[in-house]
Amino acid sequence: MKNFIRKYFKLVCISLIVILFFTMAMSLTLGASDVSFRDSIALLLSKIPFLNNFVDKSNIKDTTEIILMNIRMPRIIMASLVGCILSVVGGTFQGMFRNPMADPFVLGMSSGASLGATIAIILGLDKYIFGVGMVNVLAFLFSILTVFLAYNISKVGRKVPTMNLLLSGIAISFFMSSMVSLIMILNRNQMEKIIFWTMGSLSSASWKNVIALLVVSVIGIGINLIFSKDLNxxxxxxxxxxxxxxxxEKVKRILIVVCAMMVSFAVSSTGVIGFVGLIVPHVVRIISGPDYKKLTILSSIVGAIFLVLCDTLSRTIAPPMEIPVGVITSFLGAPFFIYLLNKGKKRGL
Incomplete structure (x- = not known):
């Protein structure tokens, strides 16, 4: 498999992109309002420059187009972008820390974001100002603050030892998680909102969030690709x-800042979605090998496909109730990861 991917890497990438496109199209058809696969493909193609001249969407109702393009499409694109970000950052951290168990939240970003969101909810700031959710803003700020604290606590002179950074991230993560638990106990009437946010959800997706995440993901992945040789x-x-x-030290600083920004934007928009950044790059590395250029590109596409599928399940598996997508990713990811560990253990024996 590794030799095949090495030889036909571009073909594999194109095939995965086609799979992602059809996965998104299929996801568009599923929901409270049924839409045919043909109509969803037509709508997707109608939004692509040059191809829109060859697409006939005259049979599609205006209400159907509004549902698909204003509600489902932003959510599906956001799912693909968040899956892409978490997978790329997970792969980068696993390489930088030389630890296959590292994930995007290893420096405590998820706990920081959870604390920020919890404070916003308790203070009644779960509103939008100039189209920006204050819960998202505080989650983003606390996520960045967590990384800043972990980085500065772990510094020894001008160096940042990897072990110190991991341990300080874990310590701050536990501290902030305990703060969230304490606030929840003292404010039980708001506990449901806090728990739902910490489980992760894409229900608040909007085109503004999609555009912001698209810019961050393109810049972040580009920088990760630039430093892929250094990671190797x-x-x-x-x-x-x-x-x-x-x-x-320079590579660490740059990648930590870039990855922190990527994850902070993602987690502030969707809440905490676990296992994506742990499982996807781990599986891709087994299949494609340790080259971080290939790993980054493949992880971004596979992560997008995985989270789109998980989000589709989260909103269709028990209608009209929506299951937090973080529950789905953990439900699918944890057993699979245990299987991988067990397989590796047997191979080692």
Whole structure:
């Protein structure tokens, strides 16, 4: 499989993009209002420059188009972007920390975002000002603050030892999680809102959020690709990387800042969605190998497909009730990850 992907990498990427397109089209058809697969494909193609001249959508009702383009489409695109971000950041952190168990929230970003969102909900700030949700704003700010604290606590002179960074992230994460639990106990009337947010949901998706996430993901993935060679070298060990001319501390600083911004934007928009950034890059690495350029590109597409599928399940599995997408990703991800660990253990024996 690794040799096949290495030889036909572009073909594999194109195939995955086609699968993503059809997954999004299929997701558009599912929901309270049924829409045919043909109509969903026609609407998708009608929004693509040059192709829209060859698409006939005269048979599609205006109400159907509004439902698809203003409600379902932003949500589906946001799911793909968030899945893409979490998978890319997970793969980057696994390489940078040389730890296959690292995920996008390893530095406590999810706990920080949860605390920010909890404070906003308790203070009654779950409103929109100039089209921006204050819960999202506080979640973003606290997420960034968490990374800033973890980074500065772990610094030793001008260096940031990897182990120190991981341990400080874990410590701050536990502290902020305990703060969230304390606030929930003291404000039981708001507990349901807080729990629902911390489980992750894409129900508040809008085109504004989609555009912001698109910009962040394009810039973030581009920077990750630029440093993919450095990550490949860093897997050999920090001493070897330094001898080969890699500025370890500079690479860490840049990637931590970029990844923190990516995850903070994602988690502030959707809440905490676990296992995506842990499972997807782990599986992709097994199939494609350790090259971080290929890993970043493939993880971004596979992560998008995975979260679109999970979100589709979350809103269609028990209508009219919506299950938080974080529950679906954990339900699917945890057993699969246990299977991978067990398989690796047997291989090791």
């Amino acid at each position: 070298i860093m897997t050999l060990g920090e001493d070897s990387a330094i001898n080969l001319g890699v500025d370890i």
